[in-house]
Amino acid sequence: MSRIQPFPFMIRAALVCAIVLAALAPGSLRAQEIDPSLFSGMSWRLIGPFRAGRALTATGVPGQPEVFYFGAVGGGVWKTVDGGRTWNPIFDSEPIASIGAIAVAPSNPAVIYVGSGEADMRDDISYGNGMYKSTDAGKTWTRIGLEDSRQIGQIVVDPQNPDRLFVAALGHAYGSNAERGVFRSTDGGATWQKVLFKDENTGAIDLALDPRDVRTVYAVLWNTRRPPWEVYPPSYGGGGLYKSTDGGDTWHQLTEGLPTEGLGRMGISISRSQPDRVYLLVDAKDGGVYRSDDAGAHFQLTDNERRIWGRGWYFGGITADPKNPDVVYVCNTSTYRSTDGGKSFDAIKGAPGGDDYHSLSIAPDDPDRMILSSDQGVVISVDGAKTWTSWYNQPTAQFYHVITDSHFPYWVCGPQQDSGALCTESRSHSRGISTRDWRPVGVGGESQYIAPDPLNPDIYYGGSFGAAVGKFNLATDETQDVAPSLTHPGDYRHTWTLPTVISPRDPREIYTSAQILFRSKDAGNTWQVLSPDLTREDPGAPPNLDAITAADVPAGEGNRRGVIYTIAPSPLVAGEIWIGTDDGLIQVTHDDGKTWHNVTPPELTAWSKISILEASRHDPNGAYAAVDRHRLEDQKPHFYRTRDGGKTWQEISKGIPEGSYAQAIREDPVQKGLLFAGTETGVFVSFNDGDEWQPL
Numbered sequence: 001m002s003r004i005q006p007f008p009f010m011i012r013a014a015l016v017c018a019i020v021l022a023a024l025a026p027g028s029l030r031a032q033e034i035d036p037s038l039f040s041g042m043s044w045r046l047i048g049p050f051r052a053g054r055a056l057t058a059t060g061v062p063g064q065p066e067v068f069y070f071g072a073v074g075g076g077v078w079k080t081v082d083g084g085r086t087w088n089p090i091f092d093s094e095p096i097a098s099i100g101a102i103a104v105a106p107s108n109p110a111v112i113y114v115g116s117g118e119a120d121m122r123d124d125i126s127y128g129n130g131m132y133k134s135t136d137a138g139k140t141w142t143r144i145g146l147e148d149s150r151q152i153g154q155i156v157v158d159p160q161n162p163d164r165l166f167v168a169a170l171g172h173a174y175g176s177n178a179e180r181g182v183f184r185s186t187d188g189g190a191t192w193q194k195v196l197f198k199d200e201n202t203g204a205i206d207l208a209l210d211p212r213d214v215r216t217v218y219a220v221l222w223n224t225r226r227p228p229w230e231v232y233p234p235s236y237g238g239g240g241l242y243k244s245t246d247g248g249d250t251w252h253q254l255t256e257g258l259p260t261e262g263l264g265r266m267g268i269s270i271s272r273s274q275p276d277r278v279y280l281l282v283d284a285k286d287g288g289v290y291r292s293d294d295a296g297a298h299f300q301l302t303d304n305e306r307r308i309w310g311r312g313w314y315f316g317g318i319t320a321d322p323k324n325p326d327v328v329y330v331c332n333t334s335t336y337r338s339t340d341g342g343k344s345f346d347a348i349k350g351a352p353g354g355d356d357y358h359s360l361s362i363a364p365d366d367p368d369r370m371i372l373s374s375d376q377g378v379v380i381s382v383d384g385a386k387t388w389t390s391w392y393n394q395p396t397a398q399f400y401h402v403i404t405d406s407h408f409p410y411w412v413c414g415p416q417q418d419s420g421a422l423c424t425e426s427r428s429h430s431r432g433i434s435t436r437d438w439r440p441v442g443v444g445g446e447s448q449y450i451a452p453d454p455l456n457p458d459i460y461y462g463g464s465f466g467a468a469v470g471k472f473n474l475a476t477d478e479t480q481d482v483a484p485s486l487t488h489p490g491d492y493r494h495t496w497t498l499p500t501v502i503s504p505r506d507p508r509e510i511y512t513s514a515q516i517l518f519r520s521k522d523a524g525n526t527w528q529v530l531s532p533d534l535t536r537e538d539p540g541a542p543p544n545l546d547a548i549t550a551a552d553v554p555a556g557e558g559n560r561r562g563v564i565y566t567i568a569p570s571p572l573v574a575g576e577i578w579i580g581t582d583d584g585l586i587q588v589t590h591d592d593g594k595t596w597h598n599v600t601p602p603e604l605t606a607w608s609k610i611s612i613l614e615a616s617r618h619d620p621n622g623a624y625a626a627v628d629r630h631r632l633e634d635q636k637p638h639f640y641r642t643r644d645g646g647k648t649w650q651e652i653s654k655g656i657p658e659g660s661y662a663q664a665i666r667e668d669p670v671q672k673g674l675l676f677a678g679t680e681t682g683v684f685v686s687f688n689d690g691d692e693w694q695p696l
Contacts, residue, residue, distance in 0.1 A: 036694070065083070107158075110135055148172075254296045288303050289309070327367075397419065406452060420446055421462060493535075530589070562584075
């Protein structure tokens, strides 16, 4: 994989690393930096899984029917030269892996433009660092500006001139910024002009060129913002559809027949065979598919079925057939096709094989040849959507947490975003780990923890969305609901990821959380409540939010919105448990939850997410914290260490660059002072208890 998602580091991997490094460099843990050549013999091993993760953008190549590209939201750019039978990564040497848009120049297929940073506005999106260009069909890449755009939604290239292009930059997901809107380059990205800009809160999400006249450009602006708490982003209004007929020098807004109340995201597509026909997929109070037959002067609603436009902040893909103006495709939880000009739609593809679709690209010279991107990667059809290639050949899955179990050889388990949890043996019985070695497990969902039972290698515990917990038996393939709410009903808050952990000191103790902490000592049959609400009583709204987002509080939540996001029972001290919240608190108990002490570093403001806490395996007064503040527009890494039970903390982030914000920290179980850090852009190692870090 190209991108390391936040995860608890695997004990055995850490142990092997400790043994090898100690043997190679004895007594060197106090050195400022360890020569990387001493551990250059170690390498990352791809173990899969080989089923794809989310992709927002994909395209074919004019005149090359077997060549396609796609961009993964966490795995860089991939290329096939055999019609999707095999895929190869072509972007791994670049410092960023989240891809929002990709375009091949029609007049020169060797020229490829990539916009980094997915623009789907989920609460778990990664960010980009601008535009990239290749002039040799993806062999090498050059970054070409727009570094602060963060999330890029679309790129269109002049079909006659590979140096002329437009970019839709959505901008920062969590704050305002100036580098957003529509940008134009006429020199292949050497320089950029901001040609359409409304304000620092409104970005661009989609673009379309008139195939008759490339000086006619359509652009969609979108005003949106992500809050740090769990909620769908609100619909603001303030965006809209714009048109330029002079190559982007001037623009005017198109409004006739379009809704205005609750206006959110829109997707746009122009019929190549009848360019006055413009299709829009509109998220609004009166959302649906809208059509214009006079080049945008007037629009009419053709279909308002919610299945084709619901959750419009996440879905916006609409594609007109290049030969038949009455055929148009829409992407949502299924992919839909209309053959009557958008008046009615039939589902043509859904689960299995994908259940959230984002974009469809159709070859301009052959409507039967297309590539479809979804939360399950990309698939290709060459027969007009009758059959599709496999998504089991793209190792781009996203994992929030991985963990090893007590099998021998040990298994690696984790929840895959969009596709569910699964495990693999760390050593295959054949030549290498392949799809056949992975198997689903019945807990963990797509975003939660998995907690293998150290006393029984066939038993796994894991969460699922909504503060639930399950128990899975690998031998019988049975799943049992053991949620604390079964015996302790209540109004529990939740977020996309909640912890389920087993105590490293007493393997009979299982912990999980909502805004309060639960513990079970009898395999989940009964639970104890170990805490009151440990989140901030009134975290407020951070200053990077606008007034509309700050006011969009989930109903019935009161002022409290946070959850316990990480749990760390002490491996050394009975009764000691550390917890961290996603709204910025670290608390500890020394008496099994009878009393709790707020030991938060004073500089941590509300909504500083405590992503991972690690209670030391070597120091009974020691603990480590990974603090993620990117939702506060702070991209710096923040790792902390305490040696006095939380009375004082030291920030230990030296050597980790800005942009690599903190996701996980783990202490080696054998070698004291050997730490591993997982960040948004890579993995780092410290040989001196966090005083200095270097890339692993």
